[in-house]
Amino acid sequence: xxxxxxxxxxxxxxxxxxxxxxxxxxxxxxxxxxxxxxxxxxxxxxxxxxxxxxxxxxxxxxxxxxxxxxxxxxxxxxxxxxxxxxxxxxxxxxxxxxxxxxxxxxxxxxxxxxxxxxxxxxxxxxxxxxxxxxxxxxxxxxxxxxxxxxxxxxxxxxxxxxxxxxxxxxxxxxxxxxxxxxxxxxxxxxxxxxxxxxxxxxxxxxxxxxxxxx
Amino acid sequence: xxxxxxxxxxxxxxxxxxxxxxxxxxxxxxxxxxxxxxxxxxxxxxxxxxxxxxxxxxxxxxxxxxxxxxxxxxxxxxxxxxxxxxxxxxxxxxxxxxxxxxxxxxxxxxxxxxxxxxxxxxxxxxxxxxxxxxxxxxxxxxxxxxxxxxxxxxxxxxxxxxxxxxxxxxxxxxxxxxxxxxxxxxxxxxxxxxxxxxxxxxxxxxxxxxxxxx
Amino acid sequence: xxxxxxxxxxxxxxxxxxxxxxxxxxxxxxxxxxxxxxxxxxxxxxxxxxxxxxxxxxxxxxxxxxxxxxxxxxxxxxxxxxxxxxxxxxxxxxxxxxxxxxxxxxxxxxxxxxxxxxxxxxxxxxxxxxxxxxxxxxxxxxxxxxxxxxxxxxxxxxxxxxxxxxxxxxxxxxxxxxxxxxxxxxxxxxxxxxxxxxxxxxxxxxxxxxxxxx
Amino acid sequence: xxxxxxxxxxxxxxxxxxxxxxxxxxxxxxxxxxxxxxxxxxxxxxxxxxxxxxxxxxxxxxxxxxxxxxxxxxxxxxxxxxxxxxxxxxxxxxxxxxxxxxxxxxxxxxxxxxxxxxxxxxxxxxxxxxxxxxxxxxxxxxxxxxxxxxxxxxxxxxxxxxxxxxxxxxxxxxxxxxxxxxxxxxxxxxxxxxxxxxxxxxxxxxxxxxxxxx
Numbered sequence: 037x038x039x040x041x042x043x044x045x046x047x048x049x050x051x052x053x054x055x056x057x058x059x060x061x062x063x064x065x066x067x068x069x070x071x072x073x074x075x076x077x078x079x080x081x082x083x084x085x086x087x088x089x090x091x092x093x094x095x096x097x098x099x100x101x102x103x104x105x106x107x108x109x110x111x112x113x114x115x116x117x118x119x120x121x122x123x124x125x126x127x128x129x130x131x132x133x134x135x136x137x138x139x140x141x142x143x144x145x146x147x148x149x150x151x152x153x154x155x156x157x158x159x160x161x162x163x164x165x166x167x168x169x170x171x172x173x174x175x176x177x178x179x180x181x182x183x184x185x186x187x188x189x190x191x192x193x194x195x196x197x198x199x200x201x202x203x204x205x206x207x208x209x210x211x212x213x214x215x216x217x218x219x220x221x222x223x224x225x226x227x228x229x230x231x232x233x234x235x236x237x238x239x240x241x242x243x244x245x246x247x248x249x250x
Numbered sequence: 251x252x253x254x255x256x257x258x259x260x261x262x263x264x265x266x267x268x269x270x271x272x273x274x275x276x277x278x279x280x281x282x283x284x285x286x287x288x289x290x291x292x293x294x295x296x297x298x299x300x301x302x303x304x305x306x307x308x309x310x311x312x313x314x315x316x317x318x319x320x321x322x323x324x325x326x327x328x329x330x331x332x333x334x335x336x337x338x339x340x341x342x343x344x345x346x347x348x349x350x351x352x353x354x355x356x357x358x359x360x361x362x363x364x365x366x367x368x369x370x371x372x373x374x375x376x377x378x379x380x381x382x383x384x385x386x387x388x389x390x391x392x393x394x395x396x397x398x399x400x401x402x403x404x405x406x407x408x409x410x411x412x413x414x415x416x417x418x419x420x421x422x423x424x425x426x427x428x429x430x431x432x433x434x435x436x437x438x439x440x441x442x443x444x445x446x447x448x449x450x451x452x453x454x455x456x457x458x459x460x461x462x463x464x
Numbered sequence: 465x466x467x468x469x470x471x472x473x474x475x476x477x478x479x480x481x482x483x484x485x486x487x488x489x490x491x492x493x494x495x496x497x498x499x500x501x502x503x504x505x506x507x508x509x510x511x512x513x514x515x516x517x518x519x520x521x522x523x524x525x526x527x528x529x530x531x532x533x534x535x536x537x538x539x540x541x542x543x544x545x546x547x548x549x550x551x552x553x554x555x556x557x558x559x560x561x562x563x564x565x566x567x568x569x570x571x572x573x574x575x576x577x578x579x580x581x582x583x584x585x586x587x588x589x590x591x592x593x594x595x596x597x598x599x600x601x602x603x604x605x606x607x608x609x610x611x612x613x614x615x616x617x618x619x620x621x622x623x624x625x626x627x628x629x630x631x632x633x634x635x636x637x638x639x640x641x642x643x644x645x646x647x648x649x650x651x652x653x654x655x656x657x658x659x660x661x662x663x664x665x666x667x668x669x670x671x672x673x674x675x676x677x678x
Numbered sequence: 679x680x681x682x683x684x685x686x687x688x689x690x691x692x693x694x695x696x697x698x699x700x701x702x703x704x705x706x707x708x709x710x711x712x713x714x715x716x717x718x719x720x721x722x723x724x725x726x727x728x729x730x731x732x733x734x735x736x737x738x739x740x741x742x743x744x745x746x747x748x749x750x751x752x753x754x755x756x757x758x759x760x761x762x763x764x765x766x767x768x769x770x771x772x773x774x775x776x777x778x779x780x781x782x783x784x785x786x787x788x789x790x791x792x793x794x795x796x797x798x799x800x801x802x803x804x805x806x807x808x809x810x811x812x813x814x815x816x817x818x819x820x821x822x823x824x825x826x827x828x829x830x831x832x833x834x835x836x837x838x839x840x841x842x843x844x845x846x847x848x849x850x851x852x853x854x855x856x857x858x859x860x861x862x863x864x865x866x867x868x869x870x871x872x873x874x875x876x877x878x879x880x881x882x883x884x885x886x887x888x889x890x891x892x
Contacts, residue, residue, distance in 0.1 A: 054484055054539050056268055061492025064275025065707075068283065068350045069496065076358070082372040100350070104343040111268050111339070122623050122666040123673060125539070129532040129664075136496045136528070144504070158510040195336050236343075238336040245337060270696055278703025279493075282711065282778045290786070296800040314778070318771040325696045325767070409764050450771075452764040459765060482698055482753050489706025497710065550837050550880040551887065553753070557746040557878075564710045564742070572718070586724040 052120050055128060059110060062132045066139060067103045070096055073143045077150065091149035094229060099142045101232040102167055103135060105199075108236075109174055112196030117181060118188045127180055131173040134166060141166045145225070153221065160217030160224040167228065168210040175203055198238060206231055266334050269342060273324060276346045280353060281317045284310055287357045291364065305363035308443060313356045315446040316381055317349060319413075322450075323388055326410030331395060332402045341394055345387040348380060355380045359439070367435065374431030374438040381442065382424040389417055412452060420445055480548050483556060487538060490560045494567060495531045498524055501571045505578065519577035522657060527570045529660040530595055531563060533627075536664075537602055540624030545609060546616045555608055559601040562594060569594045573653070581649065588645030588652040595656065596638040603631055626666060634659055694762050697770060701752060704774045708781060709745045712738055715785045719792065733791035736871060741784045743874040744809055745777060747841075750878075751816055754838030759823060760830045769822055773815040776808060783808045787867070795863065802859030802866040809870065810852040817845055840880060848873055 074092045076085040110131075120128075141163040148159035178196065181187055209231040217224030288306045290299040324345075334342075355377040362373035392410065395401055423445040431438030502520050504513040538559075548556075569591040576587035606624065609615055637659040645652030716734045718727040752773075762770075783805040790801035820838065823829055851873040859866030 051543055054488060054542065057271060057485060057488040058492050058535060058539075060268060060271040060275050061488050061703075062496050064272050065279055065493055065496040066499075067346070068276050068279040069499070071280075071283075071350055071353050072286075072500075074354050082362075082366075082369045086372055086376070100347055104340075104347075107272060108336075108339055108343075111272075114268065115265055122536075122626075122669040125536055125623070126532075126664065126666060129536075132495075133528055133532075136499055139499050140502050148510075152510075155510045158514055162514070195339070198336075236340065238340060241336040271699060274696060274699040274703050275489075278700050279707055281774075282704050282707040285708075285711070285778055285781050286714075288782050296790075296794075296797045300800055300804070310779075314775055318768075318775075321700060322764075322767055322771075325700075328696065329693055409767070412764075450768065452768060455764040479757055482702060482756065485699060485702040486706050486749060486753075489702050490710050493707055493710040494713075497713075500714075550750075550840075550883040553750055553837070554746075554878065554880060557750075560709070561742055561746075564713055567713050568716050576724075580724075583724045586728055590728070 052114060052117050055120055055125060056114050059114075059128060059132060060107075062136055063103060063107045063110070066135050067100055067107075069139050070099050070142060073139065073146055091225070092146045094225060095142050095145040095149075098225070098228050098232045099138055101236045102170065103138065105232065105235040106135060106170055106174060108195050109199035110177075112193035112199065113174075113178055113181065115193050116187045116196060119186055121184065121186065124177070124180060124184070124186060127173070127177050131170070131177055134170045134173055138166055138170070148221075156221035157218055160221040161214055164210050164214035164217055164224065164228065167231075168207065168214070171203065171206050171210070174199070194241070195238065198240060199235070202235060206235055209234070266328060266331050269334055269339060270328050273328075273342060273346060274321075276350055277317060277321045277324070280349050281314060281321075283353050284313050284356060287353070287360055305439070306360045308439060309356050309359040309363075312439070312442050312446045313352055315450045316384065317352065319446065319449040320349060320384055320388060322409050323413035324391075326407035326413065327388075327392055327395065329407050330401045330410060333400055335398065335400065338391070338394060338398070338400060341387070341391050345384070345391055348384045348387055352380055352384070362435075370435035371432055374435040375428055378424050378428035378431055378438065378442065381445075382421065382428070385417065385420050385424070388413070408455065409452065412454060413449070416449060420449055423448070480542060480545050483548055483553060484542050487542075487556060487560060488535075490564055491531060491535045491538070494563050495528055495535075497567050498527050498570060501567070501574055519653070520574045522653060523570050523573040523577075526653070526656045526660045527566055529664045530598065531566065533660065533663040534563060534598055534602060536623050537627035538605075540621035540627065541602075541606055541609065543621050544615045544624060547614055549612065549614065552605070552608060552612070552614060555601070555605050559598070559605055562598045562601055566594055566598070576649075584649035585646055588649040589642055592638050592642035592645055592652065592656065595659075596635065596642070599631065599634050599638070602627070622669070623666065626668060627663070630663060634663055637662070694756060694759050697762055697767060698756050701756075701770060701774060702749075704778055705745060705749045705752070708777050709742055709749075711781050712741050712784060715781070715788055733867070734788045736867060737784050737787040737791075740867070740870050740874045741780055743878045744812065745780065747874065747877040748777060748812055748816060750837050751841035752819075754835035754841065755816075755820055755823065757835050758829045758838060761828055763826065763828065766819070766822060766826070766828060769815070769819055773812070773819055776812045776815055780808055780812070790863075798863035799860055802863040803856055806852050806856035806859055806866065806870065809873075810849065810856070813845065813848050813852070816841070836883070837880065840882060841877070844877060848877055851876070 074089070074096055076082075076089050078085065080088055141159065144155075144159040145163050148155035178200065209227060213224040213227035213231070216227060288303070288310055290296075290303050292299065294302055355373065358369075358373040359377050362369035392414065423441060427438040427441035427445070430441060502517070502524055504510075504517050506513065508516055569587065572583075572587040573591050576583035606628065637655060641652040641655035641659070644655060716731070716738055718724075718731050720727065722730055783801065786797075786801040787805050790797035820842065851869060855866045855869035855873070858869060
């Protein structure tokens with residue numbers, strides 16, 4: 037590297053290996069920690085309690101698929117990265133903060149579904165805001181990486197491309213669900229589930245596999 | 251890669267490193283989280299309570315060995331992999347979902363053993379279904395990897411081979427245990443333990459080591 | 465390596481890969497575990513309880529940013545390392561001990577804010593001592609690595625440089641906050657928050673980005 | 679590899695990377711999970727409760743240093759390894775089982791210290807057996823790796839050498855402490871602490887550093 041290049045790129049760039057390891061750690065623990073809050077509660081026979089707890093399972097599934105889809109997009113992003121810089125590391129930590137927080141609104145959700153409509157409304161809104169922030173920070177990471185030329189040239193990860201195309205639909209879905217959550221919290225949960233599945237399923241790869249082109 | 255090859259393989263393939271790191275994280279966390287639910291409960295002297303809790307230890311051991319055997323087979327699978335694709339990443343996440351859920355039926359099992367026969371029946375069945383789903387998703391991963399040519403040519407991992415050979419026996423054992431669990435839950439637990447040990451022990455390597463050929 | 469060099473460097477040096485993996489695991493788990501202690505408590509309506517819990521969120525944020533900043537500095541340090549030695553591994557474990565302990569004073573803090581002024585004083589002081597020890601051990605690690613020539617020649621990580629420049633300010637801030645905590649615990653919390661943000665924000669990189677030189 | 683070599687080494691050997699990643703995960707979670715059981719309990723003023731909980735801190739420290747020392751020895755072992763085989767993977771999982779269990783007797787210990795002498799006796803003995811099993815399995819791993827020629831030639835890790843030299847002293851210390859624990863549990867705890875420090879401190883490296891030869 038000549039001194040000219042050095043002055044035009046004054047922030048030394050870093051190896052991305054540990055950022056991936058640490059991110060994988062936080063994402064893996066957050067996704068596994070969700071199981072702690074699933075519990076059966078009286079009244080009813082064992083089987084009744086088991087089926088009565090279905091909202092816990094739905095909330096568990098939404099949070100699991102959301103973190104899973106976030107991991108896939110993050111994996112796609114770092115796959116494209118050539119290097120990271122100090123600002124990227126901080127942005128990434130804020131993204132991980134939003135991920136690590138998700139078990140809290142998930143718990144509010146699970147508990148709210150057994151309490152009053154007021155609790156459900158609060159839970160639906162807080163949960164939606166958390167989901168929204170995760171998606172926005174993920175896009176901020178991608179945008180920052182592109183604007184600062186941290187990516188390898190001529191590379192486009194299919195999962196990241198798909199995540200970018202789905203971004204506005206997901207944001208619209210979350211905003212709609214938050215507003216609905218203020219009135220009919222049960223509908224909000226169904227909408228969160230729809231968005232989670234929408235983000236998780238790789239429609240293009242599925243279409244390609246079915247049409248036999250893969 | 252020529253443009254011809256590119257069009258015949260339109261799904262860009264991905265580095266498998268982060269998938270391994272994330273999977274190791276979820277598997278390691280789920281296997282370590284199991285300890286949280288072991289607890290001694292009255293009545294009795296300390297020593298009586300300690301020995302009285304043996305069903306917790308058996309359930310702990312079954313879940314530990316099951317996740318351990320799943321990790322070994324998963325390790326064997328990714329050892330053979332050359333690359334991953336978007337569909338494989340999602341299938342892998344569903345497999346991790348089944349793994350991350352296991353602490354929940356394990357807890358049901360531990361608590362059920364202290365409660366009524368109804369609880370034990372429910373726990374034995376739910377637990378068996380979870381164990382069954384883990385094994386099926388593991389085989390689905392292997393089958394998908396083979397059908398999509400994601401594996402390195404001319405490679406056969408001994409642990410994965412063993413897992414494939416044991417597959418139908420394990421499925422039969424689980425189904426039998428689930429049916430038995432509806433009637434005599436204690437027997438189901440013993441059968442789950444037998445299957446877990448069966449999946450964990452590498453019979454061929456042991457035979458080879460004893461016969462001194464290793 | 466000649467035998468002369470071997471005798472002048474009798475402690476065999478080790479691969480740093482697993483130390484990074486293990487450290488990432490502990491840091492990631494500690495940072496994710498913090499969420500477990502966030503909880504809403506009566507009295508009040510759901511929304512009142514949610515906003516009333518703000519001190520939990522501040523304590524969560526301080527601990528998250530502190531571990532996050534420690535991870536960034538540790539990442540910078542290991543990025544510079546060429547190799548590790550047995551003493552470095554032990555020093556690193558003591559650093560991880562201080563990190564893994566942080567959820568305990570964070571919990572004291574969250575609970576203290578709902579109890580008497582006595583509890584708040586205790587929590588503010590214990591929390592401050594833990595934060596102080598984390599920073600001191602991090603600097604001890606850096607100093608040891610330099611004095612034992614474990615670093616690659618001619619390398620200077622920007623995050624580690626920044627952490628070293630901020631060291632005395634952070635120590636002064638913590639000591640001041642501990643003393644203040646003995647009298648007015650609420651002020652101590654605000655000061656901890658200020659130090660955490662101070663350690664987290666990469667001022668030089670931000671200035672550089674704003675001035676358009678990046 | 680000729681077919682002759684292939685038949686003389688029929689068990690295909692595996693990449694050790696994922697075994698290290700998974701082991702680091704379990705060791706890191708187990709060591710971090712210990713903090714969950716530290717808690718202050720009435721009666722007394724906040725400061726009295728804080729100092730009154732010292733046995734929790736000692737038990738925490740013993741478990742942390744024990745897992746830490748086990749990690750260092752395991753790191754030394756895998757550093758020397760050239761490859762792993764199916765039996766090694768299973769032995770390693772049993773070692774991780776003993777590590778992942780340690781939070782349970784640690785919790786017994788913490789709670790026992792607040793209860794009757796009977797509880798303390800039980801806790802001291804169970805705790806000692808767990809510590810003993812960890813050390814024995816670690817040595818079994820090393821012995822197996824040597825006997826099966828899994829190690830790189832001409833390599834000797836200083837930490838692993840130290841662990842091997844300390845083995846019989848540690849076993850003697852644990853056995854003594856278990857017997858003492860049946861009579862005076864408080865003494866057993868002190869002895870466990872002494873063994874943990876003995877295993878953790880790298881005496882040879884320290885002596886070398888002090889004598890200025892490093």
